Amino acid sequence: MEMKRILVAGGAGFLGSHLCERLLGKGHEVRCLDNMRTGSLENIKELMRNPKFTLVEHDVTDPYDWECDEIYNLACPASPVHYQKDPIYTMKTSFLGAYWLLELARKYGARILQCSTSEVYGNPDVHPQKESYFGNVNPHGIRSCYDEGKRAAESLFFDYHRKYQIPIKVVRIFNTYGTKMAMNDGRVVSKFIIQALRGEDITVYGDGSQTRSFCYVDDLIDAMVRMMHSEDSVVGPVNIGRPEEVTMQELADRVLSLTGSSSQVVYHELPSDDPVKRCPDISLARELLQWEPNTTLEQGLLETVSYFRSQLEGESPC
Ligand code: UDP
Secondary structure, X not given: OOOXXXXXXXXOOHHHHHHHHHHHHOOOEEEEEEOOOOOOXXXXXXXXXXXXXXXXXXXXXXXXXXXXXXXXXXXXXXXXXXXXXXXXXXXXXXXXXHHHHHHHHXXXXXXXXXXXXXXXXXXXXXOOEOOOOOOEOOOOOOOHHHHHHHHHHHHHHHHHHHHHOOOEEEEEEOOEEOOOOOOOOOOHHHHHHHHHHHOOOEEEEOOOXXXXXXXXXXHHHHHHHHHHOOOOOOOOOEEEOOOOEEEHHHHHHHHHHHHOOOOOEEEEOOOOOOOOOOOEOOHHHHHHHOOOOOOOHHHHHHHHHHHHHHHOOOOOOO
């Protein structure tokens, strides 16, 4: 296979570091751009030994120049806890990051893939969500910095495509979990597992009846790479996720049983604009990418539990 020069913006984060590893495994030269706000050196320390891997500490809100064949844009805090901490920065990263990377793609004729999100559907009143659904997003709520930032980035991608014929690829990523999630990530799977392993209370928000659909990271990365290599006519948006819906109460119960923890479940107030349900329709991904998520929730949770167990070693896990 032809060796490519590939830029991964946000390459030291949870998904980015898995993607860099996959691309290096295929023999490509990979340059990781990251400002290390939510990314970590720990995620990429093995990759640093590979001479085809370079880390550049850079903020995508500023322009960057490197002649490359492909660009993956994952640069943005993605956990509600992190993206709401500095919402103005989140919006800037989403929009300006997309803008500067599109300019780079235009300069070198590179293919560019945008990691968009199921958050573009907001609190959906169409279920499951198809790509043709325009969404139900609060434009000024606490989640809008991320939701609207990602929607603006999608809009920019399609305008660059229409105006300059840039070869774009847009994927909408649904909830993803797995190894290399940060301990302080705050997203529900990692948070429940860490709480269970430490014997702390499991904090379910609301009454736990809200649903999400969880995809294991390896399956997600597979879909992203397939999308990048799809026909030029496939620009997206394409939903990527695993269409098995679970309530947060069910998730808490499964984590408790898989970890054998005796933690108690406690109920906290539901944050505002928290979507009530979310499940992808992945017919398009199946048809265009011949992709299917293969990892069951049970298998993925077991992998993730064992990862966090080893991260917590020395903290006297239960
Ligand atoms: N959630 C929860 N307890 C927590 C953290 C999250 O019940 O300690 C719920 C949250 O209210 C949401 C779901 O889990 O309904 C998924 O939250 P997450 O932050 O992982 O991502 P989201 O899909 O909301 O972006």
